[in-house]
Amino acid sequence: MSDSRNDNSQQSSATPVIDFDKFKPTRSYTAARKRKDIAMHVLIVMAFVIACIPLISVLWTTLVNGIHRFNWDFLSHNMTNVIGGEATATNGYGGILHAIVGTLEITAGAMVISIPVGIMCSVFLTEYRQTGRLSRMIHLLVDVMSGIPSIVAGLFAFSMFAILAGPGTLNGFEGSVALSLLMIPTVVKTTEEMLMIVPNDLREASLALGVTKQRTITKVVLRTALPGIVSGSILAIARVIGETAPLLMTAGYIVSTNANLFSGQMTTLPVFVYQEYSKLRANCPVGSSASCVTTIPMERAWAAALMLILIVLVLNLIGRIIARVFAVKTK
Amino acid sequence: MLCTVAACGDNAPIGGDTGAEASGITGNYAGAGASSQQAAVEAWISGFTSKNPGTSISYNPTGSGAGVTTFLTGATAWAASDKALSAKEVQESKSVCGSGTAFDVPVYISPIAVTFNLGGLEPAKDGRTHLNMDAPTIAKIFNGSITRWNDAALQQQNPDVKLPDLPITVVHRSDKSGTTQNFVEYLKAAAPDDWKYDLSENWPNNVGQGAKGSTGVVNTIGQANGTIGYSDLSTIGTLGTVDVKVGDQYVTPSPEAATKAIADSQIAKNLEGANRVVIDVNHTTSADDAYPVVLVSYDIVCPVYKDEGTTKFAKAWLTYVTGEAGQRMAQRAAGSAPLPQNIVSHIRTSINAMGADAQDQKEDR
Numbered sequence: 001m002s003d004s005r006n007d008n009s010q011q012s013s014a015t016p017v018i019d020f021d022k023f024k025p026t027r028s029y030t031a032a033r034k035r036k037d038i039a040m041h042v043l044i045v046m047a048f049v050i051a052c053i054p055l056i057s058v059l060w061t062t063l064v065n066g067i068h069r070f071n072w073d074f075l076s077h078n079m080t081n082v083i084g085g086e087a088t089a090t091n092g093y094g095g096i097l098h099a100i101v102g103t104l105e106i107t108a109g110a111m112v113i114s115i116p117v118g119i120m121c122s123v124f125l126t127e128y129r130q131t132g133r134l135s136r137m138i139h140l141l142v143d144v145m146s147g148i149p150s151i152v153a154g155l156f157a158f159s160m161f162a163i164l165a166g167p168g169t170l171n172g173f174e175g176s177v178a179l180s181l182l183m184i185p186t187v188v189k190t191t192e193e194m195l196m197i198v199p200n201d202l203r204e205a206s207l208a209l210g211v212t213k214q215r216t217i218t219k220v221v222l223r224t225a226l227p228g229i230v231s232g233s234i235l236a237i238a239r240v241i242g243e244t245a246p247l248l249m250t251a252g253y254i255v256s257t258n259a260n261l262f263s264g265q266m267t268t269l270p271v272f273v274y275q276e277y278s279k280l281r282a283n284c285p286v287g288s289s290a291s292c293v294t295t296i297p298m299e300r301a302w303a304a305a306l307m308l309i310l311i312v313l314v315l316n317l318i319g320r321i322i323a324r325v326f327a328v329k330t331k
Numbered sequence: 332m333l334c335t336v337a338a339c340g341d342n343a344p345i346g347g348d349t350g351a352e353a354s355g356i357t358g359n360y361a362g363a364g365a366s367s368q369q370a371a372v373e374a375w376i377s378g379f380t381s382k383n384p385g386t387s388i389s390y391n392p393t394g395s396g397a398g399v400t401t402f403l404t405g406a407t408a409w410a411a412s413d414k415a416l417s418a419k420e421v422q423e424s425k426s427v428c429g430s431g432t433a434f435d436v437p438v439y440i441s442p443i444a445v446t447f448n449l450g451g452l453e454p455a456k457d458g459r460t461h462l463n464m465d466a467p468t469i470a471k472i473f474n475g476s477i478t479r480w481n482d483a484a485l486q487q488q489n490p491d492v493k494l495p496d497l498p499i500t501v502v503h504r505s506d507k508s509g510t511t512q513n514f515v516e517y518l519k520a521a522a523p524d525d526w527k528y529d530l531s532e533n534w535p536n537n538v539g540q541g542a543k544g545s546t547g548v549v550n551t552i553g554q555a556n557g558t559i560g561y562s563d564l565s566t567i568g569t570l571g572t573v574d575v576k577v578g579d580q581y582v583t584p585s586p587e588a589a590t591k592a593i594a595d596s597q598i599a600k601n602l603e604g605a606n607r608v609v610i611d612v613n614h615t616t617s618a619d620d621a622y623p624v625v626l627v628s629y630d631i632v633c634p635v636y637k638d639e640g641t642t643k644f645a646k647a648w649l650t651y652v653t654g655e656a657g658q659r660m661a662q663r664a665a666g667s668a669p670l671p672q673n674i675v676s677h678i679r680t681s682i683n684a685m686g687a688d689a690q691d692q693k694e695d696r
């Protein structure tokens with residue numbers, strides 16, 4: 001008895017000898033883990049592939065169908081004097097210049113409205129009133145707004161301008177107002193996230209040096225978060241640039257180029273695509289020349305869709321470049 | 332900028348005689364309404380602006396109902412509609428017109444083809460397949476009482492073809508449409524025993540499946556064998572068409588045949604409001620080579636507007652689009668049927684009554 005106790009005390013004082021073999025996984029256990037690992041790998045890769053299929057399919061289909069009519073003539077003309085499926089004087093079949101101008105101007109108008117409002121709103125939420133009833137209410141409203149259907153935004157803008165500028169008013173800026181309604185929540189949310197991850201130390205350091213709050217916000221907080229704010233805004237633009245429904249009812253539709261955002265109807269690319277799709281077929285009168293193409297509306301719709309994708313792509317690239325240029329240089 | 336702002340990217344004016352006359356009209360004018368007229372209106376805008384370069388005209392194809400509503404708010408110079416104005420709408424127009432009430436004149440006539448996709452038929456010379464049907468047969472197919480292609484009624488009218496034992500799938504418009512309205516008007520007039528639904532722009536029964544827009548209907552029919560539907564003749568491409576029984580013969584749809592049916596129709600009488608030219612389409616016509624399934628689409632304007640420029644524009648616009656050259660442009664651009672002469676003379680009278688001077692004279696008399 002005493003011997004055994006002695007043995008124990010001796011063992012505990014010495015380094016414990018661990019029998020690692022005892023813990024060694026059995027061969028079947030290792031195999032099971034490996035199988036599970038492979039299975040999960042396959043599932044995850046498959047999920048990735050499945051997520052990519054529609055994306056690549058959309059891009060590929062648009063490219064294949066759109067490239068046919070995608071040329072300089074198409075980009076530099078509008079739809080005036082296009083009769084049925086007949087070729088125009090320049091051997092083109094009309095174009096989308098008016099829609100490109102419309103899309104860019106209306107989206108720029110929406111940016112001018114919603115980016116300042118969105119950024120200031122999130123500055124208020126992160127810098128001035130982190131908690132409290134008002135900020136909770138704003139958060140709730142932003143969440144609700146980010147879920148409203150785009151057609152409702154269109155209705156809002158339409159009825160607002162009906163009251164302000166007379167019933168049935170349609171112009172490009174009305175479209176900008178509708179789009180800004182859809183943009184603001186996205187801008188507020190992304191900017192708020194970006195401002196929140198600015199370290200508090202930076203703010204405190206700045207304030208401790210006697211810098212005013214206003215300068216702290218503009219020169220330190222917003223400056224640090226700038227790349228994130230820019231990419232958030234680009235995301236918001238990408239969200240609204242393809243909107244059809246609100247623009248259909250606010251910006252109208254016209255075949256000639258209208259560069260005045262504040263007067264007259266404007267065509268945008270998504271609306272152009274929709275209208276061309278609805279036309280389905282152009283008429284070629286009996287005995288017309290071989291250059292008359294009955295399927296031209298669909299081909300124009302595809303080419304315009306391709307242009308829209310390209311514009312979004314370019315915007316994304318610009319956003320990335322801006323974000324890189326303004327990134328805070330560490331060291 | 333590379334180009335002057337106003338004409339940025341405009342295509343060169345179309346060659347040849349567009350038929351519009353220079354009238355010294357300038358300004359921006361907007362119209363809205365029926366999507367059926369879109370291709371024609373775009374051609375008319377080209378023709379009109381080529382002779383009146385100071386004008387900028389927009390046309391928003393929002394649909395007939397929306398077009399009339401917008402017009403009644405005073406936001407547009409004219410409305411295009413597949414349906415004549417109701418008495419209530421004529422009354423409402425008093426508030427937007429300078430004097431008098433709005434009136435409608437037909438500007439666009441287009442045959443509606445009953446179109447189908449059925450394999451195994453021999454295409455005719457025009458590249459389309461054809462089947463013969465009379466009005467009761469068409470009505471029975473669209474009300475669901477004839478459900479198979481080899482039905483005795485069908486086989487009997489098409490003795491030369493072997494019809495397959497295949498179910499008939501009806502495809503109709505799921506959205507509100509003037510095409511639906513005009514098509515069911517035909518069924519109701521020509522086959523009253525088999526078509527008892529009320530007239531409406533919405534499809535009245537649950538037979539078959541709906542598809543949005545002419546595009547949707549034509550695409551759906553193109554995709555499946557054994558389908559039948561209706562759509563504007565210019566949209567159906569190479570799908571089969573039903574030759575409709577008129578009198579003792581079966582008539583293939585064509586713009587010329589549609590014009591003949593309208594020429595054999597009357598102007599509706601005892602309508603609310605002055606100057607109105609509403610065609611009471613004679614769906615049961617027995618005139619030679621007349622095709623009675625026709626869409627008639629109207630332009631709705633005021634006799635006098637609050638703004639003198641708009642009055643001038645509307646008068647010049649209507650004169651152009653209902654004129655021979657304008658109708659030729661529409662035929663070229665949209666495959667529509669030209670207005671028949673007897674209707675045109677009525678339209679002339681209405682157009683001549685437009686403008687402040689004409690209205691004053693009328694009151695003096």
